[in-house]
Amino acid sequence: MRQVYLDYSATTPVKEEVVQEMIPYYTERYGNPSSLYSAGLAAKDGLEQARERVAELIGADPGEIRFTSCGTEADNWVLQGVSDALRNKGNHIITSRIEHHAILHTCEYLQKHGFEVTYLDVDSEGVVSPEKLAEAIQDNTILVSIMMANNEVGSIEPIKELAAVAKSRGVLFHTDAVQALGNVPIDVKELGVDFLSMSAHKIYGPKGVGALYIRKGAAIHNFLHGGAQEAKKRAGTENMAGIAGFGKAAELSGKNLDAHIEHSRKLRDYFWQRIRENITGVQLNGPVLAARRHPGNLNVSFDYIEGEAILLMLDANGISVSTGSACSSKSLAPSHVLDALGVPITKMNGTVRFTVGDFTTKEDIDYVVDVLTKIVERLRELSPVTGQEGW
Numbered sequence: 397m398r399q400v401y402l403d404y405s406a407t408t409p410v411k412e413e414v415v416q417e418m419i420p421y422y423t424e425r426y427g428n429p430s431s432l433y434s435a436g437l438a439a440k441d442g443l444e445q446a447r448e449r450v451a452e453l454i455g456a457d458p459g460e461i462r463f464t465s466c467g468t469e470a471d472n473w474v475l476q477g478v479s480d481a482l483r484n485k486g487n488h489i490i491t492s493r494i495e496h497h498a499i500l501h502t503c504e505y506l507q508k509h510g511f512e513v514t515y516l517d518v519d520s521e522g523v524v525s526p527e528k529l530a531e532a533i534q535d536n537t538i539l540v541s542i543m544m545a546n547n548e549v550g551s552i553e554p555i556k557e558l559a560a561v562a563k564s565r566g567v568l569f570h571t572d573a574v575q576a577l578g579n580v581p582i583d584v585k586e587l588g589v590d591f592l593s594m595s596a597h598k599i600y601g602p603k604g605v606g607a608l609y610i611r612k613g614a615a616i617h618n619f620l621h622g623g624a625q626e627a628k629k630r631a632g633t634e635n636m637a638g639i640a641g642f643g644k645a646a647e648l649s650g651k652n653l654d655a656h657i658e659h660s661r662k663l664r665d666y667f668w669q670r671i672r673e674n675i676t677g678v679q680l681n682g683p684v685l686a687a688r689r690h691p692g693n694l695n696v697s698f699d700y701i702e703g704e705a706i707l708l709m710l711d712a713n714g715i716s717v718s719t720g721s722a723c724s725s726k727s728l729a730p731s732h733v734l735d736a737l738g739v740p741i742t743k744m745n746g747t748v749r750f751t752v753g754d755f756t757t758k759e760d761i762d763y764v765v766d767v768l769t770k771i772v773e774r775l776r777e778l779s780p781v782t783g784q785e786g787w
């Protein structure tokens with residue numbers, strides 16, 4: 397059976413060049429980069445080369461990149477580390493309702509420990525307004541955290557404008573760029589952000605490695621305490637193979653960025669066009685297909701049927717997709733993102749997220765549309781509510 401992977405926002409396949417870059421760190425290059433003899437120094441060279449490659453992808457200085465164990469750790473670090481560092485200045489944090497759970501659940505944790513959090517609303521396309529942010533900033537606000545690209549509906553936030561609002565009020569600004577990295581050109585200096593989270597496995601690198609950009613001089617305390625790794629900012633012996641793979645993935649991503657964006661956008665637009673031609677009762681969630689949308693993201697609600705049923709029947713045909721976000725797909729709670737966009741609960745239940753990437757082909761899309769058309773027809777035949785009011 398044909399296998400078609402359409403869940404690039406959950407994770408990406410690791411590119412062959414990336415795997416090749418990683419292998420030596422499991423075989424002959426196993427030295428600890430903190431050791432002072434030559435095997436350690438060889439590993440240290442690899443570590444610093446990876447740091448340069450990741451820094452270059454976002455226009456940072458290598459000294460501003462700190463490796464972490466994942467994007468989630470980078471998000472936890474910045475929220476908890478800034479809260480720690482600026483506790484005497486204030487206890488108010490601003491974020492949005494559509495953030496990844498790595499941000500939202502950390503904010504809930506901080507609320508239990510005496511912090512106040514404002515969750516900004518978004519418009520019907522999932523966009524945060526700089527004016528609303530300006531209104532929400534208080535004298536005790538210490539940090540604003542708004543994601544760069546949303547993982548469910550693909551909205552790309554006006555980070556430069558939002559960061560400028562925070563800066564004008566003397567407030568630090570963080571962006572979770574895990575989903576934006578490799579899909580949107582990023583220059584931290586031009587954006588004016590203080591912190592930026594990244595993860596390797598969303599850009600064709602390995603799982604279990606991420607990074608936090610920390611603008612030189614920005615106030616943040618350590619999250620992991622221990623040895624002197626990462627300029628004494630993040631303890632723990634480095635995941636050398638993972639970091640080297642992340643570096644290679646970042647280098648490849650920088651080289652392929654324009655081609656990647658064009659390829660993804662073209663296939664995604666073609667996919668949506670073919671769905672509309674073949675299936676009735678469909679609705680696009682998130683920004684209309686334009687510059688404000690993640691190039692690979694297509695989030696669609698199908699009337700009268702359950703997204704889970706579509707997912708399982710697609711899987712039986714070798715096709716991998718997601719309902720809502722991968723992290724919440726095991727719970728039956730409706731998506732907090734679709735809810736924030738004002739998508740009605742009936743449409744929410746029939747929502748599927750398709751995300752395309754570098755290995756997706758036009759033939760894949762044609763195959764998926766054929767299968768999907770039959771599945772939707774079949775499920776609607778079975779649906780007791782087809783055509784009834786209330787849906």
Ligand SMILES: *Cc1c(COP(=O)(O)O)cnc(C)c1O
Binds near residue numbers: 471496606
């Ligand atoms: C995937 C993702 C994360 C988490 O990254 P991990 O490396 O999987 O921990 C955080 N934020 C967003 C927007 C993501 O898409």
